[in-house]
Amino acid sequence: MNRPSDHPLYALLPIETASPEETLALGERLARHLRPGDVLALYGDLGAGKTHLVKGLARGLGGDPEDVSSPTFTLVNEYATRPPLYHLDLYRIERLSELDEIGVEELLHGEGVCVVEWPERMEPLLPPGTLRVRLLHLEGDRRRVEKGREGEREKGG
Numbered sequence: 001m002n003r004p005s006d007h008p009l010y011a012l013l014p015i016e017t018a019s020p021e022e023t024l025a026l027g028e029r030l031a032r033h034l035r036p037g038d039v040l041a042l043y044g045d046l047g048a049g050k051t052h053l054v055k056g057l058a059r060g061l062g063g064d065p066e067d068v069s070s071p072t073f074t075l076v077n078e079y080a081t082r083p084p085l086y087h088l089d090l091y092r093i094e095r096l097s098e099l100d101e102i103g104v105e106e107l108l109h110g111e112g113v114c115v116v117e118w119p120e121r122m123e124p125l126l127p128p129g130t131l132r133v134r135l136l137h138l139e140g141d142r143r144r145v146e147k148g149r150e151g152e153r154e155k156g157g
């Protein structure tokens with residue numbers, strides 16, 4: 001049995017990408033290791049490349065990366081992939097109760113893959129087994145993508 005700490009997805013990390021396209025390609029590779037019911041938490045500042053990684057996940061699951069954009073106001077988008085991909089972005093969330101309104105429990109424990117931007121804002125709700133990845137903005141177009149840690153905090157918070 002795979003514990004999250006030795007999940008095969010982590011074998012691809014850490015890695016540096018040098019362009020948005022490379023981050024997309026990495027997402028596509030990561031997607032091969034995702035199974036229905038998986039939850040992937042993407043940590044990192046604005047512009048770190050989280051949404052680009054999700055575009056790659058969508059492509060890896062048979063969807064169209066162009067359908068992917070941050071669901072900043074709706075909190076969640078669903079893409080027509082197999083399994084379905086639920087894309088949460090909690091950047092603008094103010095209260096955890098907003099997650100009840102979108103049926104977050106069904107998303108987290110359903111048959112789709114759930115990917116979350118700004119997951120630190122729902123840390124207490126992330127299920128055991130959540131996969132955690134952190135993106136870091138290096139100089140210019142370079143990004144580092146590494147394994148994240150449980151209980152990550154936002155900078156300064």
Ligand code: ADP
Nearest residue numbers: 017018019020023046047048049050051052141
């Ligand atoms: P986030 O969702 O983390 O806020 P986005 O994926 O929306 O980030 O945006 C990343 C921005 O950085 C985009 O404007 C993209 O073109 C740019 N960028 C430059 N280099 C990279 C890279 N290596 N990987 C991902 N995005 C990059």
Ligand code: MG
Nearest residue numbers: 050051070117
């Ligand atoms: Mg984003």
